[in-house]
Amino acid sequence: MFEGAGIDVLVVVGGSGKGHEDDGSAGGGDLADGACAGATDQEIGTGDGLRYPRYGNSPNAEIVQERVAALEGAESAVLLASGMGAVACALLALLRPGDHLLASGAIYGGVSRLLGGEFATFGIDVTLIDPTETRVWRKRLRKTTRAIFLETPINPTCRVIDLRPVSYITKELGIALVVDSTFASPVNLRPLEHGADVVIHSATKYLNGHHDVLAGIVCGTAPYVEEVRQKMMVWGQAPDPFAAWLLERGLKTLDIRVARQNENAMRIAEWCATNSAIGKVHYSGLPDHPDHEVAKSMMDGFGGMMAIELAGGADAATRFLERIRIFRHAPSLGGVDSVVSEPRFTSHAHLSSAERARAGIPDGFLRLSVGIESAKDLIADIEQALR
């Protein structure tokens, strides 16, 4: 349905429209009847119409799945309870005991704990590498490597990994390239177009966009997504139907939200780059960013995520957070309101100061998730917080 439609159409009505049959509303945002497994939905004498929330087939979940699959250019997608649930089920559907996973070491802290701790108990070996060293991917492959996992852009350093050289390896070997594309959203990057096989999002972030939903999604081929769905059901990782309803409503504005966030982040990054209280600005839209050319050739927008390093270090960061007004000091990202977080107390709290500095996150590092407020006001807010 809607073949050839642009992203601005797909975010609003993409997918087959299944689940909307009985809602009678033009807006399509209703919590469709039967979202909570009404017994009357099932046909007597058959399994047809069987709905149960843990099967992940609430009407709104089905709409979201089809819409995000359309946005990513994937055959199919499955919605899960969280981004963590999505990563876990996506990888468990690919890996068996004895298999090896080659992964980027620059990944979200929760995923890092999943790969580094939990997977070993299943007999799955994981090697973490520096994803910016393109040649290392091939060097660290084993005969048992079944998949490569990476995140791009990277949380929180905003480095952008070129998917194309990695995908040449995965295609040559017939293994899966799995990409966590949470920071980009499909408006800015569609990894399948650059050789990835599987795309994952923490839908908690840009896809929903309002900091009021926890969800995750996995996109790929229909048979693979079915495997992920089976994992989701038995591991209890299905999305709550109400979260699916909220997410469907949030998705409708994804395109205009992200366009505004891209624009705002670019203006803020340019301003920050000229301020002496800020030692370094991490934003791939800036021409001197190490991944500017990669981002320009692979992405449709540089995104709403950026980071700044305050010249005054940890004390300056504390003072900044005490003074900032419009940006909320909170751990999430990708929503309409601007948010600032300090990774040394959130995703990277488990590392020492020296380890964080080696990972490109020195004390004084602040991650900004730029919202849809006016860039002028956001810049004024940063300026007064730096004084």
Ligand code: PLP
């Ligand atoms: N992937 C990335 C890049 C993230 O930033 C996060 C959370 O911040 C996750 C995965 C996990 O998502 P969730 O919090 O929805 O479980």
